[in-house]
Amino acid sequence: MxxxxxxxxxxxxxxxxFTACSGDKNADSGKIAVSTSINPVHQxxxxxxxxxxxxxxxxxxxxxxxxxxxxxxxxxTLSKSKILFISGLGMEPWADKAKETTGAKDLVTAxxxxxxxxxxxxxxxxxxxxxxxxxxxxxxxxxxxxxxxLVTMAENAEKALSAASPENDEYFRQNLEAFRKDxxxxxxxxxxxxxxxxxxxxxxxxxxFGYMCRELGLVQMSVEGPFQEGEPTxxxxxxxxxxARVNSISTIFLExxxxxKVSETLAREVGAATETLNPLExxxxxxxxxxxxxxxxxxxxx
Ligand SMILES: [Zn+2]
Numbered sequence: 001m002x003x004x005x006x007x008x009x010x011x012x013x014x015x016x017x018f019t020a021c022s023g024d025k026n027a028d029s030g031k032i033a034v035s036t037s038i039n040p041v042h043q044x045x046x047x048x049x050x051x052x053x054x055x056x057x058x059x060x061x062x063x064x065x066x067x068x069x070x071x072x073x074x075x076x077t078l079s080k081s082k083i084l085f086i087s088g089l090g091m092e093p094w095a096d097k098a099k100e101t102t103g104a105k106d107l108v109t110a111x112x113x114x115x116x117x118x119x120x121x122x123x124x125x126x127x128x129x130x131x132x133x134x135x136x137x138x139x140x141x142x143x144x145x146x147x148x149x150l151v152t153m154a155e156n157a158e159k160a161l162s163a164a165s166p167e168n169d170e171y172f173r174q175n176l177e178a179f180r181k182d183x184x185x186x187x188x189x190x191x192x193x194x195x196x197x198x199x200x201x202x203x204x205x206x207x208x209f210g211y212m213c214r215e216l217g218l219v220q221m222s223v224e225g226p227f228q229e230g231e232p233t234x235x236x237x238x239x240x241x242x243x244a245r246v247n248s249i250s251t252i253f254l255e256x257x258x259x260x261k262v263s264e265t266l267a268r269e270v271g272a273a274t275e276t277l278n279p280l281e282x283x284x285x286x287x288x289x290x291x292x293x294x295x296x297x298x299x300x301x302x
Contacts, residue, residue, distance in 0.1 A: 035081040037092045040144035043286045048157045048175045052168045065281040066228040088113040089141035110160035112153040113143045119210045146211035147187045197301045201247045205255030208279035244270040251300035253277040
């Protein structure tokens, strides 16, 4: 009897070790371990997952989200995750390979932009000489800068989390409804404020604000293209200067990650002030930053 008991105890201990390594749940906290890519994806997953989810963000704050490559440490964390949450549409060209490299069979990818009505990029949105085919894709990936799209992303996160952890589905749904309410509040506050500025233009660092413009009825012009390809050609800069003059642009928006010096030059050239806009892909609280961006754009159009 004593011997049998011992074997059972060893087997249990071995199982405990196996469970700890299998990655379904974090052994210490009992939370579902997931990996997230960029800032908006991480925030949405954290908002919906609440204290049931341990989300590890891969693309660090302050980095150029369009240029990220995972480190070995990222890969270790990813291999212990149950879900890899991405935004999609070329924001995470590294994701498929990273997932494959982990060899984790149970790891699923949840693409939060699924189901959003996408903005197709014209040839001219890609930099001259750039192959349209490769990793970037044909659609504007910056979906999270639309409030409606944020709700769709949150719904997708809820679906993926509930599928991975059905015992918590009610909890995730409640978090989704709370988030939906916050977004609708922001929407009903700001959409009317932009009614007087339909078709108005603003100039920004990189073309990240297409979905915001569609939602608010505005037009963006940018120093860099949607995939942050680097400084513009002299010809493109001339076009920007002409555009700013024709549209009586009084503020040029800068982004720290997207050629701020060119934006400053442009502002000097047309006698405009400079102000920052945050495309959120690298850092910033989602709804708070949306509000700040809105206020700054409104002020520039007064
Ligand atoms: Zn971007």
